[in-house]
Amino acid sequence: MRRSRILSTGRYLPPKVVTNHDLARIINTNDQWIQERSGIVERRFVEGEVGASDLGFEAAKIAIDRAGIKPNDIDMIIFATLSPDHTFPGPGCLLQKMLDMPGKAVVDIRNQCTGFMYGMSIADQFIKTGMFDKILVVGAEVHSTGLEFADSGRDVTVLFGDGGGAMVIGVSDNPDRGILSTHLHADGRGFKDLWIEAPNSRCMPRITHQMIDEGRQWPKMNGRNVFKGAVTHLPEVINEALTANDVKLEDIAYLIPHQANMRINQFVAHKLGYPQEKVWHNIQRYGNTTAATLPLCLDEMLEQGVVKDNDLLMFAAFGAGFTWGSALVRW
Numbered sequence: 001m002r003r004s005r006i007l008s009t010g011r012y013l014p015p016k017v018v019t020n021h022d023l024a025r026i027i028n029t030n031d032q033w034i035q036e037r038s039g040i041v042e043r044r045f046v047e048g049e050v051g052a053s054d055l056g057f058e059a060a061k062i063a064i065d066r067a068g069i070k071p072n073d074i075d076m077i078i079f080a081t082l083s084p085d086h087t088f089p090g091p092g093c094l095l096q097k098m099l100d101m102p103g104k105a106v107v108d109i110r111n112q113c114t115g116f117m118y119g120m121s122i123a124d125q126f127i128k129t130g131m132f133d134k135i136l137v138v139g140a141e142v143h144s145t146g147l148e149f150a151d152s153g154r155d156v157t158v159l160f161g162d163g164g165g166a167m168v169i170g171v172s173d174n175p176d177r178g179i180l181s182t183h184l185h186a187d188g189r190g191f192k193d194l195w196i197e198a199p200n201s202r203c204m205p206r207i208t209h210q211m212i213d214e215g216r217q218w219p220k221m222n223g224r225n226v227f228k229g230a231v232t233h234l235p236e237v238i239n240e241a242l243t244a245n246d247v248k249l250e251d252i253a254y255l256i257p258h259q260a261n262m263r264i265n266q267f268v269a270h271k272l273g274y275p276q277e278k279v280w281h282n283i284q285r286y287g288n289t290t291a292a293t294l295p296l297c298l299d300e301m302l303e304q305g306v307v308k309d310n311d312l313l314m315f316a317a318f319g320a321g322f323t324w325g326s327a328l329v330r331w
């Protein structure tokens with residue numbers, strides 16, 4: 001069977017920087033609390049009418065260009081986001097229109113912080129089977145228009161930022177290099193530990209003035225359960241990838257985890273016995289960018305030249321649903 005590999009990456013962050021101090025001027029929080037609890041120093045917010053598809057478009061253009069191809073060389077777009085421009089259709093079709101590649105397949109993924117991981121895995125399957133040769137996987141989020149800028153939402157609001165990332169995934173010319181495995185999981189028992197209740201198709205109409213007055217349109221999180229779920233399942237799914245590939249933890253050049261909280265990632269490395277200096281972090285500058293996080297991380301690593309040929313990279317993510325997964329890549 002063919003092996004897939006990451007041909008290129010791209011990223012786009014909106015220029016507006018919002019520091020913890022900026023947030024502390026609007027809501028009852030402070031820089032020390034945010035940094036101690038999450039590691040976040042600043043994040044980016046969009047300005048004006050900018051949607052997830054716009055951030056994804058900017059990142060996608062860079063990834064496509066770096067792959068040395070044209071949009072029409074792509075067979076399928078996979079777009080992961082929890083902040084789609086509209087309820088339907090998903091932003092994948094909007095992006096396809098922006099890239100002017102009508103007729104090509106589009107998949108929209110709703111798997112939150114694990115969305116990009118699921119996207120990578122789906123791309124891997126389509127390429128392995130020979131159905132498609134080049135797939136654009138995009139993760140992009142505009143969180144800032146959906147956060148509650150009031151004290152009641154401060155636990156969630158301080159954690160999230162906007163951004164977009166992309167990868168072009170294609171066929172590897174070396175069967176030993178590329179995406180070696182992906183492992184995906186979910187547990188719907190955590191559904192309400194991190195969610196937005198409204199709008200909601202169980203209600204007629206889906207959103208009411210009363211629901212808005214009660215703040216049901218804002219994200220709600222049971223932070224402790226999320227933390228517990230992440231530090232339990234991330235080591236599990238990393239070990240699953242190691243076992244499946246008969247690889248040792250010490251052979252992993254970098255652990256590239258989803259950036260929900262620096263403390264989660266430090267805890268995971270500690271639990272595994274993995275060196276903290278080999279865990280990639282960018283949460284300080286961007287906060288939690290959800291589906292955009294993994295491509296943002298890899299794009300920065302490639303730009304900084306830290307990834308060498310044949311390095312083993314362990315990607316891992318955990319998020320709302322709950323959903324989680326890992327991908328082992330030999331670069």
Ligand SMILES: CC(C)(COP(=O)(O)OP(=O)(O)OC[C@H]1O[C@@H](n2cnc3c(N)ncnc32)[C@H](O)[C@@H]1OP(=O)(O)O)[C@@H](O)C(=O)NCCC(=O)NCCS
Nearest residue numbers: 028029030033037113154155158223224226227260261319
């Ligand atoms: C959210 C999280 C940072 C909270 O950290 P914590 O150490 O568990 O915090 P605690 O719950 O012990 O303390 C919360 C206290 O801080 C307060 N607090 C909450 N948000 C705050 C903020 N932004 N600024 C200041 N204080 C805040 C609470 O009101 C509470 O005060 P109280 O003790 O007087 O009631 C932590 O649970 C976490 O990281 N969870 C995972 C979150 C995550 O990763 N989400 C994304 C998932 S994909």
